[in-house]
Amino acid sequence: MTVTIAMPQLGLTMTEATVGTWLKKPGDAIRKDEPLLSISTDKVDMDIESNVDGVLREILVEEGKTVPVGTPLALVDAVGKAASTPAPAPVLVPSADVSQRAPVDFSQRDGALEKDEVSETFRSSPRSSPRARREARRLGIDIATVKGSGPEGRIVEKDLLNLAPAAVSSPADAKRRQLIAESMTESVRTIPAFSVSLEVNAQKLVSLYHDRSEPISRSAGAKLTYTDLLFRALALALAGLPAMNAVWQGEVRQRSQIILGLAVATDRGVVAPVISDADRLPLPELIVRRAALTERARQSRLSFADLEGGVGTLSNLGMYRVDRFEGIIAPGQSFILAAGKLRDRPWVEEKSLVVRPTVVLNLSVDHRVADGAIAAAFLERIAEVIENPYPVLWNE
Secondary structure, eight states, X not given: OEEEEEOOOOSTTOOXXXXXXXXXXXXXEEOTTOEEEEEEOSSOEEEEEOSSOEEEEEEOSOTTOEEETTOEXXXXXXXXXXXXXXXXXXXXXXXXXXXXXXXXXXXXXXXXXXXXXXXXXXXXXXXXXXXXXXXHHHHTOOGGGOOOOXXXXXXXXXXXXXXXXXXXXXXXXXXXHHHHHHHHHHXXXXXXXXXXXXXXXXXXXXXXXXXXXXXXXXXXXXXOOHHHHHHHHHHHHHHTOGGGXXXXXXXXXXXXXXXXXXXXXXXXXXXXXXXXXXXXXXXXXXXXXXXXXXXXXXXXXXXXXXXXXXXXXXXXXXXXXXXXXXXXXXXXXXXXXXXXXXXXXXXXXXXXXXXXXXEEEEEEEETTTOXXXXXXXXXXXXXXXXXXXXXXXXXX
């Protein structure tokens, strides 16, 4: 029987995706759960796997073309039991490291190819990211000859770029930029946002960082950063003001769990992976999760699960010479907190002019979810945690 492989919806906000690289060509044998093609969205690159054994009959969407969710991508002639008995519609899952992949039910597997049907196509290839395979194909490099620098020797995109330092951006990269631009334009056009801002005395936060950074970093096995402390402060403030833990979906929908995104700059643009329960996690565990997500983001190894469900995002540009800025709310979220550089500035204290380390915070909010009074109260709560930061060590 013939099975249609369609563009899956891999996240609640995903409406379309771009076909990146076809990993098979018509006539190739395909094994169930084997990567068939890679796709790109404005957030991630993913491999799409087949849910049947068979032979690729026809490719319906060429590389580089952007299509809506549900668009037929290819036709596969199923073999084995699947050829004679009705099979459920293929469930397509993103390829990722086993540790990051959501459980998949293989109980409905319709059978495997007979031994004499197995082709060289099924020989295992080096572990590699979708971007690495795409770059290898674009540059004409045999990926089996490349030494991987990723976890467990996984080949990542930079390994290919190191072999071809003069390589220019691919059309897929340009398309990704276009998708990001379209997403941000949609946000500005559809979200009635407003901003509130204030400057916060961060002297106690700086003292806490210098006093506790070494033991906490040693406990976590990863370096504590000011971003971790700001992220915790944001989570604690959100937990204390449930009215802000909501999103707009035709109406205000309240959230029961604290899920926040963290903006991460990569060489392909900014992404915002999410961390759940940042208000309750022991600080060392929060640091570990942040470090792991940041690394996966920069290696283009995020899954859709890493990007979905956030109610708001922290964007920290404190590592740059930026005093203040306004962030753009991600579609599907209700706020973004923008933090500028923490630096010594003039500060009035008990009617005296002193110098204190301060940080300027700007909170942009979807007005459909919260009004100015609620947003101001939320920003005040964030400031209070920064000014009296020891709650960030709760559950340490």
